[in-house]
Amino acid sequence: LIVSVLSFLIFVKHIRKVTDPFVDPGLGKNIPFMIGVLCGGIIFGTVAGFVSMVPYMMKDVHQLSTAEIGSVIIFPGTMSVIIFGYIGGILVDRRGPLYVLNIGVTFLSVSFLTASFLLETTSWFMTIIIVFVLGGLSFTKTVISTIVSSSLKQQEAGAGMSLL
Numbered sequence: 414l415i416v417s418v419l420s421f422l423i424f425v426k427h428i429r430k431v432t433d434p435f436v437d438p439g440l441g442k443n444i445p446f447m448i449g450v451l452c453g454g455i456i457f458g459t460v461a462g463f464v465s466m467v468p469y470m471m472k473d474v475h476q477l478s479t480a481e482i483g484s485v486i487i488f489p490g491t492m493s494v495i496i497f498g499y500i501g502g503i504l505v506d507r508r509g510p511l512y513v514l515n516i517g518v519t520f521l522s523v524s525f526l527t528a529s530f531l532l533e534t535t536s537w538f539m540t541i542i543i544v545f546v547l548g549g550l551s552f553t554k555t556v557i558s559t560i561v562s563s564s565l566k567q568q569e570a571g572a573g574m575s576l577l
Contacts (some may be wrong), residue, residue: 434575438481445564450577453557456521460550464490467543475536486536490543497548501555510556517552520545535537 428434440446444451444522464472464487471477471486558577565573 414538418449421499434574437569440565440569440573443569445565446561446573449557449561453496453554453561453577455552456553460521460546463528463546470475470532471536474533477536477555481536486540486543489523490547493544494547494551497551497557501552504552505555506558510559513552514556517549517556520549520552524549 425438428436428438467486468479468482468559471482472479475484500515501513509560524542528539528542528546558574561577562574
């Protein structure tokens with residue numbers, strides 16, 4: 414954490430001195446952009462931590478092999494991202510980003526709570542949970558990308574979206 418904070422401070426100091434920075438320091442003053450990037454990072458980090466923890470849980474709790482964990486538990490969730498991404502895009506266009514964000518956060522919250530209480534029941538249950546966790550991530554990332562891209566000017570879009 415200390416190294417990260419120091420690196421960030423050195424980056425900020427350096428980018429203000431340079432005449433032609435690769436990232437415009439003015440992006441930090443764009444509040445909707447910064448909130449979107451922060452929320453996106455928190456949500457993605459949480460889901461990535463959960464998904465990386467699942468193989469260890471399945472091996473310890475249900476004694477599944479690596480092949481079973483990959484093909485039965487994680488693969489269906491990964492494939493569901495395609496479907497949820499498509500549906501999320503359509504819903505953002507039809508119902509708006511706030512509606513889709515609420516659905517995505519609900520999927521994530523209910524899935525995490527369900528996993529914490531019912532982990533030991535059956536391994537197939539974790540497959541369903543992973544589908545909804547990755548679906549919730551897909552919905553929230555669609556909304557965050559929409560909000561962040563709409564908060565940027567045309568000349569900021571390349572650098573801003575790459576930071577997201």
